[in-house]
Amino acid sequence: xxxxxxxxxxxxxxxxxxxxxxxxxxxxxxxxxxxxxxxxxxxxxxxxxxxxxxxxxxxxxxxxxxxxxxxxxxxxxxxxxxxxxxxxxxxxxxxxxxxxxxxxxxxxxxxxxxxxxxxxxxxxxxxxxxxxxxxxxxxxxxxxxxxxxxxxxxxxxxxxxxxxxxxxxxxxxxxxxxxxxxxxxxxxxxxxxxxxxxxxxxxxxxxxxxxxxxxxxxxxxxxxxxxxxxxxxxxxxxxxxxxxxxxxxxxxxxxxxxxxxxxxxxxxxxxxxxxxxxxxxxxxxxxxxxxxxxxxxxxxxxxxxxxxxxxxxxxxxxxxxxxxxxxxxxxxxxxxxxxxxxxxxxxxxxxxxxxxxxxxxxxxxxxxxxxxxxxxxxxxxxxxxxxxxxxxxxxxxxxxxxxxxxxxxxxxxxxxxxxxxxxxxxxxxxxxxxxxxxxxxxxxxxxxxxxxxxxxxxxxxxxxxxxxxxxxxxxxxxxxxxxxxxxxxxxxxxxxxxxxxxxxxxxxxxxxxxxxxxxxxxxxxxxxxxxxxxxxxxxxxxxxxxxxxxxxxxxxxxxxxxxxxxxxxxxxxxxxxxxxxxxxxxxxxxxxxxxxxxxxxxxxxxxxxxxxxxxxxxxxxxxxxxxxxxxxxxxxxxxxxxxxxxxxxxxxxxx
Amino acid sequence: xxxxxxxxxxxxxxxxxxxxxxxxxxxxxxxxxxxxxxxxxxxxxxxxxxxxxxxxxxxxxxxxxxxxxxxxxxxxxxxxxxxxxxxxxxxxxxxxxxxxxxxxxxxxxxxxxxxxxxxxxxxxxxxxxxxxxxxxxxxxxxxxxxxxxxxxxxxxxxxxxxxxxxxxxxxxxxxxxxxxxxxxxxxxxxxxxxxxxxxxxxxxxxxxxxxxxxxxxxxxxxxxxxxxxxxxxxxxxxxxxxxxxxxxxxxxxxxxxxxxxxxx
Numbered sequence: 003x004x005x006x007x008x009x010x011x012x013x014x015x016x017x018x019x020x021x022x023x024x025x026x027x028x029x030x031x032x033x034x035x036x037x038x039x040x041x042x043x044x045x046x047x048x049x050x051x052x053x054x055x056x057x058x059x060x061x062x063x064x065x066x067x068x069x070x071x072x073x074x075x076x077x078x079x080x081x082x083x084x085x086x087x088x089x090x091x092x093x094x095x096x097x098x099x100x101x102x103x104x105x106x107x108x109x110x111x112x113x114x115x116x117x118x119x120x121x122x123x124x125x126x127x128x129x130x131x132x133x134x135x136x137x138x139x140x141x142x143x144x145x146x147x148x149x150x151x152x153x154x155x156x157x158x159x160x161x162x163x164x165x166x167x168x169x170x171x172x173x174x175x176x177x178x179x180x181x182x183x184x185x186x187x188x189x190x191x192x193x194x195x196x197x198x199x200x201x202x203x204x205x206x207x208x209x210x211x212x213x214x215x216x217x218x219x220x221x222x223x224x225x226x227x228x229x230x231x232x233x234x235x236x237x238x239x240x241x242x243x244x245x246x247x248x249x250x251x252x253x254x255x256x257x258x259x260x261x262x263x264x265x266x267x268x269x270x271x272x273x274x275x276x277x278x279x280x281x282x283x284x285x286x287x288x289x290x291x292x293x294x295x296x297x298x299x300x301x302x303x304x305x306x307x308x309x310x311x312x313x314x315x316x317x318x319x320x321x322x323x324x325x326x327x328x329x330x331x332x333x334x335x336x337x338x339x340x341x342x343x344x345x346x347x348x349x350x351x352x353x354x355x356x357x358x359x360x361x362x363x364x365x366x367x368x369x370x371x372x373x374x375x376x377x378x379x380x381x382x383x384x385x386x387x388x389x390x391x392x393x394x395x396x397x398x399x400x401x402x403x404x405x406x407x408x409x410x411x412x413x414x415x416x417x418x419x420x421x422x423x424x425x426x427x428x429x430x431x432x433x434x435x436x437x438x439x440x441x442x443x444x445x446x447x448x449x450x451x452x453x454x455x456x457x458x459x460x461x462x463x464x465x466x467x468x469x470x471x472x473x474x475x476x477x478x479x480x481x482x483x484x485x486x487x488x489x490x491x492x493x494x495x496x497x498x499x500x501x502x503x504x505x506x507x508x509x510x511x512x513x514x515x516x517x518x519x520x521x522x523x524x525x526x527x528x529x530x531x532x533x534x535x536x537x538x539x540x541x542x543x544x545x546x547x548x549x550x551x552x553x554x555x556x557x558x559x560x561x562x563x564x565x566x567x568x569x570x571x572x573x574x575x576x577x578x579x580x581x582x583x584x585x586x587x588x589x590x591x592x593x594x595x596x597x598x599x600x601x602x603x604x605x606x607x608x609x610x611x612x613x614x615x616x617x618x619x620x621x622x623x624x625x626x627x628x629x630x631x632x633x634x635x636x637x638x639x640x641x642x643x644x645x646x647x648x649x650x651x652x653x654x655x656x657x
Numbered sequence: 658x659x660x661x662x663x664x665x666x667x668x669x670x671x672x673x674x675x676x677x678x679x680x681x682x683x684x685x686x687x688x689x690x691x692x693x694x695x696x697x698x699x700x701x702x703x704x705x706x707x708x709x710x711x712x713x714x715x716x717x718x719x720x721x722x723x724x725x726x727x728x729x730x731x732x733x734x735x736x737x738x739x740x741x742x743x744x745x746x747x748x749x750x751x752x753x754x755x756x757x758x759x760x761x762x763x764x765x766x767x768x769x770x771x772x773x774x775x776x777x778x779x780x781x782x783x784x785x786x787x788x789x790x791x792x793x794x795x796x797x798x799x800x801x802x803x804x805x806x807x808x809x810x811x812x813x814x815x816x817x818x819x820x821x822x823x824x825x826x827x828x829x830x831x832x833x834x835x836x837x838x839x840x841x842x843x844x845x846x847x848x849x850x851x852x853x854x855x856x857x858x859x860x861x862x863x864x865x866x867x868x869x870x871x872x873x874x875x876x877x878x879x880x881x882x883x884x885x886x887x888x889x890x891x892x893x894x895x896x897x898x899x900x901x902x903x904x905x906x907x908x909x910x911x912x913x914x915x916x917x918x919x920x921x
């Protein structure tokens with residue numbers, strides 16, 4: 003008993019730290035309707051600024067607290083509301099998820115750019131001294147300042163917020179505003195201000211959480227907040243994003259169970275090395291499979307959503323015959339110019355970069371198919387790419403299979419994993435599906451990819467020339483370029499054919515309305531599994547292609563952050579079309595390469611740029627490239643119409 | 658008729674659009690204090706858009722809207738609501754995720770004042786006993802008719818200057834429609850001006866003193882209720898003929914006209 007207490011009690015502050023974030027997530031969801039993936043990033047930003055002010059600029063603690071928590075916290079929340087989430091119609095779940103993700107990806111990358119990449123060694127504690135032992139629980143469980151601040155903060159926050167939401171009129175208005183801001187306005191309530199208040203409140207909570215819990219971790223690192231966030235998401239999911247108290251209790255339990263298990267399990271066992279780190283993800287997956295409330299997350303719809311104008315048509319539909327001819331000819335001219343340049347005068351460094359971009363393009367095509375065509379959001383595409391690459395690598399290493407043949411088998415394996423994922427999440431959609439795929443990606447990151455048997459440890463698998471003719475690829479990038487071009491053309495053509503064919507129509511119907519699609523006889527579960535399987539195969543092919551280009555298959559190349567970034571990047575450029583994926587792939591590497599010429603500090607900006615781009619996704623779900631194409635097409639049509647005095651095409655208004 | 662006080666709601670040459678799709682083309686009419694106006698017209702004539710423009714949900718692209726003599730053009734919906742206009746939107750006008758009581762409390766705090774919430778609740782449950790029985794249920798769990806009653810109850814306890822009711826009878830059983838219309842009549846007795854958007858011409862004209870008939874986003878009739886029936890029926894019949902003609906034609910020209918040209 004004494005031993006159990008000794009293991010379990012230290013778990014409580016961890017659990018309370020998780021609880022603080024879980025409650026914050028539920029609070030944000032209940033008061034703004036947004037599942038804020040960026041919540042941890044917000045907390046991290048406050049903690050970072052706090053530590054930076056105190057350590058690097060010797061500010062007094064109270065001034066730093068004022069600046070980083072009282073001003074920055076709500077300020078960030080208000081900025082998120084004003085410039086991002088207010089512009090997204092409440093029915094557009096994908097836009098909300100993607101905007102949250104771009105914050106999660108963008109903020110931690112942006113902070114070092116603004117404040118410099120200083121090594122921040124832990125923040126000072128505000129209320130209690132972290133190392134002082136205040137009293138003992140039982141006979142010999144010490145309770146120090148970290149312990150006390152985490153527990154007290156969690157309890158006070160929970161009580162205050164529950165009271166606020168359940169008993170005050172502001173709480174009532176916030177909950178009503180989540181369902182329909184317009185209906186709330188009809189009640190005479192200043193709905194924009196209520197939503198802004200909710201965001202400011204959530205921002206304040208995030209900032210407080212970040213600064214008060216910062217001393218729990220030794221250094222202020224983004225990674226700590228991500229681990230914390232996973233446990234918090236799992237707890238929030240167990241509460242169906244509805245009850246803050248349930249979320250808090252589950253979070254504490256996760257902390258206690260993890261630490262107790264850590265104490266009892268032998269350190270060399272499989273359970274300790276693989277299952278324990280994955281424990282919060284397993285809780286999350288379990289919640290997603292079993293909590294019925296999560297299946298109905300996106301069901302409560304704004305009855306006044308028809309006030310929003312319908313989305314615009316894609317640019318290709320607007321093109322007249324003349325412009326269509328110009329665009330098509332221009333495309334072939336550019337393609338030949340590109341291939342010609344790559345094989346003749348392109349400098350080797352740029353050739354390498356563009357080659358890599360083509361491999362990314364193939365992976366991105368999987369996003370086009372799954373998200374653009376079928377409307378299913380997956381946050382595990384990099385993981386699927388990794389599965390194929392590691393399968394090919396291990397087959398080559400152990401069986402001596404040719405790497406290219408292995409790549410095909412690897413793509414099959416990725417396809418199977420994707421299909422299994424689809425089957426497991428058949429009853430989820432929107433946010434639920436996003437969380438499920440995120441959990442899968444994290445599971446592979448933490449428990450499977452680092453395993454010696456899969457990736458050969460953190461160093462990864464180095465490709466050997468006995469697996470494929472590396473010498474052919476070695477002197478310059480030409481051979482690889484031709485291989486990548488072939489694969490890319492085949493995959494892009496395949497996706498385009500699928501989009502135009504029967505399957506594509508079924509998938510598009512499913513994206514438009516699941517109810518409507520089921521009504522005309524589309525087998526939704528099967529189409530969904532099919533979309534996932536095809537997309538998994540594409541991601542797998544791209545992953546193997548990337549591995550050949552890199553000549554090393556490292557787990558870091560396929561982690562969940564990349565999965566998030568992939569989705570964000572493709573949605574930014576344009577998720578509906580094949581060109582969108584290729585533009586995203588090439589764009590990613592070109593931006594990265596161009597930043598190499600920029601000062602050292604700015605080199606982390608790639609993701610920030612794309613995250614900024616994704617923020618335009620709220621206003622233009624078709625992607626910025628597609629938006630610009632439409633604008634230019636319309637301009638060109640106007641010029642042509644002016645010149646020929648030809649009748650302009652008329653559009654039909656809605657009923 | 659000489660008028661000493663301004664109309665309680667007045668639309669003047671209002672044009673409005675949903676993004677690139679235009680919906681109203683210069684709509685003008687006014688509602689006198691305590692009057693009841695029926696807003697009639699076939700599907701897609703712009704009835705709901707008129708209601709949304711009046712309550713500020715849809716931004717006016719040109720023209721003006723006045724509530725109780727005050728120009729509210731371009732103001733946010735919550736300001737217009739505070740100026741005394743209540744809009745019960747088409748379909749569901751209640752918050753699904755809140756309980757019946759929370760729905761009422763949310764409304765009464767604003768309309769009746771904080772001190773009056775509990776007496777207002779009592780009166781609402783007295784007037785609509787069905788709501789009292791289900792006060793702790795989620796509003797989303799109510800039947801369609803009960804939801805419509807709830808959205809009326811929110812408004813009726815503290816009568817607004819003007820109430821716009823959008824398709825209150827849609828999808829309801831005749832006996833429930835009677836209840837809803839009894840509620841509207843109550844509101845009128847307590848001095849509220851009514852704008853009733855309705856497809857059931859008889860129901861609306863029985864209640865209304867005057868009527869507006871819309872077709873393709875423009876007013877084709879504005880006058881006493883008695884004269885409206887013939888116009889409204891003619892508009893609907895003409896719409897049917899156009900659709901039948903379009904259906905019998907073959908080929909690419911079979912699309913009905915786009916809606917902004919060729920109206921009366």
